[in-house]
Amino acid sequence: MTLEHNVSEIAMDSSIPDEEKRHRIIEILSGLPERGVPAAIGHLMETRDGRVAEYVARYLQLIPDAREEKTRAAEHLRESGDLIHAAARLVPWLPESLLGQLVSDYADDPQPGSPLSNVLFSIAAYHPDLVRPIADRISSKLIRRSLLSGAPDELADALLARWHEGDEWNDLEAVARIRTRRAIDAIHSVRDELEDRLDWETLIALAGQLPDSDRSAGYHPSFMGFVTSAKVSPHTMGGAFPGPVPICIDCHAPAERVLTLSADELPMELSCDPSFLWYSCKCYALETVTVKIQEDGRLEKTFYGPQEVLESSAKPNHMLIPGLQSLTLERHPNQTGESLRAYAGWSRHQVGGLPSWIDPEPHPYCPECRKAMPFLTSLDSGPTPFGAMGFDGKLFGFWCDHCRISVTQQQE
Numbered sequence: 001m002t003l004e005h006n007v008s009e010i011a012m013d014s015s016i017p018d019e020e021k022r023h024r025i026i027e028i029l030s031g032l033p034e035r036g037v038p039a040a041i042g043h044l045m046e047t048r049d050g051r052v053a054e055y056v057a058r059y060l061q062l063i064p065d066a067r068e069e070k071t072r073a074a075e076h077l078r079e080s081g082d083l084i085h086a087a088a089r090l091v092p093w094l095p096e097s098l099l100g101q102l103v104s105d106y107a108d109d110p111q112p113g114s115p116l117s118n119v120l121f122s123i124a125a126y127h128p129d130l131v132r133p134i135a136d137r138i139s140s141k142l143i144r145r146s147l148l149s150g151a152p153d154e155l156a157d158a159l160l161a162r163w164h165e166g167d168e169w170n171d172l173e174a175v176a177r178i179r180t181r182r183a184i185d186a187i188h189s190v191r192d193e194l195e196d197r198l199d200w201e202t203l204i205a206l207a208g209q210l211p212d213s214d215r216s217a218g219y220h221p222s223f224m225g226f227v228t229s230a231k232v233s234p235h236t237m238g239g240a241f242p243g244p245v246p247i248c249i250d251c252h253a254p255a256e257r258v259l260t261l262s263a264d265e266l267p268m269e270l271s272c273d274p275s276f277l278w279y280s281c282k283c284y285a286l287e288t289v290t291v292k293i294q295e296d297g298r299l300e301k302t303f304y305g306p307q308e309v310l311e312s313s314a315k316p317n318h319m320l321i322p323g324l325q326s327l328t329l330e331r332h333p334n335q336t337g338e339s340l341r342a343y344a345g346w347s348r349h350q351v352g353g354l355p356s357w358i359d360p361e362p363h364p365y366c367p368e369c370r371k372a373m374p375f376l377t378s379l380d381s382g383p384t385p386f387g388a389m390g391f392d393g394k395l396f397g398f399w400c401d402h403c404r405i406s407v408t409q410q411q412e
């Protein structure tokens, strides 16, 4: 039995739990030549089983690029009827011509339970403009909510009017998720009508603007991130972090580096290489890791808690990132920002853009200049080609470029 047979057999074995199937199939494919792409595409072209197609497509979702191969597989899935649901995982890499065909396939027979509804859900998240023309034929509330991203001014006005009538938070959150100039203005217009100032700060940042200025709530453009081997990308994940690191005030376990971005390789004009660290323990003693970075990349200062230089023999007790890796970036197809609340555990990493919160909250304030901080990165839990991430939920990183201060916080 070859490894490739194994993938099909694991996917079809109903005695193996879903998580374990996902993990084992990733382990097999990531060990094959060319990051397992040719083998994965081969499975998608040959299989007639929906489970095999789904697990293999989930693997390809972890791998950057390979646009041609992913497009070829999606075209094949489109011809093979029910298996088309697996193409939902490949949507970020598909050309607009093919996506347009998939949208019209759905519009020809818009059934909520059809295998195409998964694909439409994904297209609505990454390319809401392609789905908007058929919005009136879509009954799924989730898909319609995805279409808030960049929606026309008339919808922002209508939702704001509905909020004035019914006072439902959901309507105001929907206005913010439109993220256009009109949506930002609408949220400004209700500032004095909300009792809790933090509610308003949450909404204005969600709409894309910081609460204390007219600055964007995120750095732009927005990139999707993929965990790749060390040095494939200049943005470093995991591994030893030189110099002092924050330690937990309860158990003294050292924090670990999750990500260092290379400023030179990003279009955002950052003043030094931002690093984001997180606790290796589960004490939850502090809500953030807040650190000031020197121009050479090391830590100058830790806020709210102690920092220590680790003995060279000191071993972290828990690996947040599976080894020393890098984060490969690809431009996000939806530069406005996705409108659905995020689910953790799907390996959806991001640099730039606006945060994709599990539950929206206000942005942190810089401890030095006291200004609200723009979002710079989020790292998701879930599998990587090198093993699973060692933290739960999602980590969100904010960056004050003026003070060179990063704040990392977690949502589960």
Ligand SMILES: [Zn+2]
Residues within 6 Å of the ligand: 248, 249, 250, 251, 252, 253, 281, 282, 283, 284, 285
């Ligand atoms: Zn601790």
Ligand SMILES: [Zn+2]
Residues within 6 Å of the ligand: 366, 367, 368, 369, 370, 371, 400, 401, 402, 403, 404, 405
């Ligand atoms: Zn600052």
